[in-house]
Amino acid sequence: MKQLSDRIVAKLQAEMQVPDLAGTRYSVVRHLARGGMGSVWLADDTVLNRRVALKVLDLVTPADDLGALLLREARILAGLEHPGIVPVHDAGTLVDGRAFYCMKYVEGQTLVQHIAGKNLSEKLRLLERIAEPLDFAHARGFIHRDLKPENIMIGAFGEVLVMDWGLAKVAAAGRKPTEDGISMVVTDTQDSSRLTGQGSVLGTPGYMSPEQARGGNEVDHRTDIFSLGALLAFMLTGISSGEAPTSTRAVPRPLRAICEKAMATDPNDRYQSAQEMAADTVRYLSSEPVLAYPEGWFERVGRIYARHRTAIVLVGAYLLMRVFFILFARR
């Protein structure tokens, strides 16, 4: 029997994970990331001569529920055509039995990398951009259920993408009217409850709503609002809600209130849409009253001053000049 060194064993072990792309138009370039049920690989599309990302199921789980789950994720993504959701190009099964799908390769940074050194205003603008695709998905009956910093990518040209819809749930079946007037048939050809483990806990601690953590059936799109609130709290403090509590004094009170409202235990107390929450952060940026925060008169004066600073300074200066003029004119 040939003796294999530790180095060769480690190399073979790594090579065995590389998906067998024989018979496809793709060739592997390198490993990008690992998820719960598979890995994402950078690959070359040899027909169109472009870089793509392949999400491939783990080797040992062919042709079973996880394969169906991966295909389901691909179908969800294919049904969500939005600049903030990574587009899917292709899906299928490899010769070794593994399910895969091909999507756009996003070159960029994760949210964690991107927000380092960014100011408050930039972070809030980012939240607004994250809320857009989320709101779009909610309008079409999909719930992400795993919104967290690792699943937000910021592309090289500043495009914000919500990734990893593997745990997504179809909120309702049937024709869903949307705000833009386009109707879309929301169907789940697979039994989503079975595939996504209804009754079991799916999600990421620290970003998962209480109702989702209970593993119940009552989860709706407001579970993503909770996660969006946790995401905002993370962007403001650098700490996820699951970690040890930290001082939030540095965070302005209205923004704290926005986080608290989004992360309310009762979904009825939260913002009822991602756009509603984003609008409140935009109000804060524009020095307008934030719906989540009942301000005192002193804070109101401060906010009004901040909003109309130039006009107030000009009027004040004018009034001061008038007073001086009147006083000197009398002499």
Next chain:
Amino acid sequence: MPSVTSQAGLFPLTRHSVLLAAQSDDPVARSLAIEAIAIAYWRPVYKYVRMKWNINREDAADFTQEFFTHRLEKEFLNSYDSRKGRLRTFLRTCADRLFMNQMRDCKRLKRGGSSPHFSLDFEQAERELATVPSSESPEARFDKEWVRSLFALGLQRLRASCESGGKMIHFELFELYDLEEDDPKPSYSQLAAKFGLATTDVTNYLAFARREFRRCVLDQLREMTATDQEFRREAQALLGVDIR
């Protein structure tokens, strides 16, 4: 004296047959199954007891023989329940238990004497052990040795499969390119010149060999585990690593 190399690869295995056969009433099937388990696990056990209990090579060799030739079948295997844990964890625990029992009862390790035993290459195992970093734990070494045994057995299967399929060039290319320590490796064009092939053939032959090797290793693993669930758990442990 059964030889670990004589029957390896000839064992008439079906899915999960090793564990089932080892617990069956048929003495021949049981004996072959124990041998198959010994082939896969003697190195992990030998190196583990050498490192964990700090015993000399002769005692470790005797202990390993005793473990696989007598104790495993008579004392341990029937109590293995795949629902409670992995086979490799079970075997490691059994080795610990046997060692402590022997130390308690006899104050010395039992010698195999003239009783039947497997032909195991302890000298080679010792040479390998000399290269193990001192910081490594016995448990980590046990797991690494298990992977090494699995791959070595997968390699044997690959060779047998290539031989029977008239594809020895595929196997030789795989050996030269993927299993040799040489650095730098030979290029595909050098290999093509050596074997009188086109470079594209080298690419295709290597892809075939790698695909077959993966299949052989997973087949081997499937036979060394008791249930589908254990197989998947072990395969995840084997392959579910971040690739850098």
